[in-house]
Amino acid sequence: MKRLSRRHVLAAGSIGATAALAGTAACSDPGADGADAGELDPSADVTISIGDQPTEDKPDQRAAFDERIGEFEAAYDNITVEPSTEMWEAQTFQAKLAGGTLPTVMGVSLTYSYELIENGQLPDMTPYLEELDLVADLNPLALDNVKDADGSIYSIPTGLFSVGIAYNRAIFEQAGLDPDTPPATWDDVRAFAKQIKENVPDVTPYAQLTTNNTGGWMLTTMTYSNGGRVQDDAGAEAVMGQETIDALQVLHDMRWTDDTMGREFLYDQEALRQAFAGGTIGMALQAPDCYFTVVKDYGFDPASYGQGQLPQGGAGNNGTLTGGTLKLFDAKATANQLLAAARWVKFYDFEKYYDEAVALADAESAAADNSPVGLPGLPPVSQDVYDRYLTWIEPHINVPLEQFAGYTASTLQLIAEPPAATQQTYAALDPVVQQILTDEGADIAQAVADANTAVQAIIDQAAR
Incomplete structure (x- = not known):
């Protein structure tokens, strides 16, 4: 079992642990042999399931999500994505985790990080994130909350609040x-x-x-x-x-x-x-x-x-309470599935921070759909990366930032x-x-x- 240091790093502390999770069953993909099975082959054909697909009562958001899946599959023709509307709910998460019914990757509360790592319910994602060159530019305060005492990374923080x-x-x-x-x-x-x-x-x-x-x-x-x-x-x-x-x-x-x-x-x-x-x-x-x-x-x-x-x-x-969202990866997934799932997270959640054209396209699309652009918050990437991103999308920011002045x-x-x-x-x-x-x-x-x-x-x- 990986043990965590109790460093408290996000100003007053690290993002806390979650409810004790019964059992040691991992998430999904029944029948997978786990990340230790087989050599990593980035070009191998692989199928992954991804959670957080908007439900049918939100047709515009669902269409935009599905469009991104199409773009992802076009960019990585060896990866097949099976979307799922599975979303984190505190009351059902433990049972679904133990039952192995969750997708290969999905968003959950950051409070689960420590408990899942300590229980051996998360795979070591360090080699996959390094393969994708995704570590250096992540928000270091957030990243410290998904590591064990040895510095291994088990998840990806995608949102802080x-x-x-x-x-x-x-x-x-x-x-x-x-x-x-x-x-x-x-x-x-x-x-x-x-x-x-x-x-x-x-x-x-x-x-x-x-x-x-x-x-x-x-x-x-x-x-x-x-x-x-x-x-x-x-x-x-x-x-x-x-x-x-x-x-x-x-x-x-x-x-x-x-x-x-x-x-x-x-x-x-x-x-x-x-x-x-x-x-x-x-x-x-x-x-x-x-x-x-x-x-x-x-x-x-x-x-x-x-x-x-x-x-x-x-x-x-x-002071005030802080928390966030992380991407939960299936501990039973194969190495190729984990790499593909991490690649999806980088594509869907982070690409806009590194590619000006993607940032602009994303902002333009969101603005056209009357979705908020430039909403204040704590960024999942380093401040330098985030500041650059904000300069890219500035023409499309449609959130009345002055109405958040008391917060920012x-x-x-x-x-x-x-x-x-x-x-x-x-x-x-x-x-x-x-x-x-x-x-x-x-x-x-x-x-x-x-x-x-x-x-x-x-x-x-x-x-x-």
Whole structure:
């Protein structure tokens, strides 16, 4: 088993580990002998399956995805691609991983990196990435989170994010708030929500994610904003304290004292974004990719979208949660399949960063399809490579960047997700948030104490 150093490298830390994964079964391609079987032959005929194909209810995105597959197969006539609509879902991932039903490559949360490597559930991708000359220009902070202690690379980070606050600029204006000034503190959030309630009574001033692990995810984020942690840096101890109590107290007071959280308290990511796009939510904790979803998928007016940094509590300037996406490769795939899958990732996710013509074509196509171009975020490539890319696509950037100024100007510390059994930790915290929002008399301190006990049991189980 490969062991990882517990270096915490993404500002305050490395991207954390995920839920403990039962069993050692790998992903897909039943019958494959694994990457150690056979010599690597880049020209050999090979078939791979790739996940994340848009579903049929998104015909434009699906057509664009399929077109890229055609271009890829034309460029590499020895590779046959079988697309799959399989996408990562926290609630089903472990079972599908153990059942061997996942594609050769697909995107999953970066929180899975450490646990999968430690469990021997990822192939060593170092030789394939070196073969494709893909290592040197990747974002080094992200790359360190998919390595073991020996420096071997097991995945490819393709996206990074940090959590901020999304807000509806039109609702701000209706409420008499400055749409160019997002809330900087949790006191601001409460005050802004009260003003929205008073002046725009038919909307929910502030909404909170609470289900499908997102409640724990955002409670962790709020804990960070107050200067606390959910686990210690080693992922050995649950350490929620006053900072988590304070986070829950804010939610309790907004729900029960201020009445500024509406009547819906069972939001997952999709449901909240749909409601936001419908113009019924004033503010919610989100990363900037929320803009893509609400504008592209749900028709939200770009002029009404605003993004600020994560509101801070306590003394302020405490930090925000960061995470991302990685490409999961099938540990049972052959060497030729792994090389082909890595080649697909380089083609689909990274080619635009290295080829100006591809960057321009991609930007032009996205703009023509009314997809966001130039959305702010943390790049998967080095800053020099990313800056060059932005100069290439500048004529086609259609995202109102000035409406993200409160986010892009942030200097908050980026804090990694809890390093042990991340998704299980989040799942254990979902009901804590739900309890506070549905039981006015809930004992917050006791709820946090009970949560520490539950998370500690999860940590201990993951360490066995």
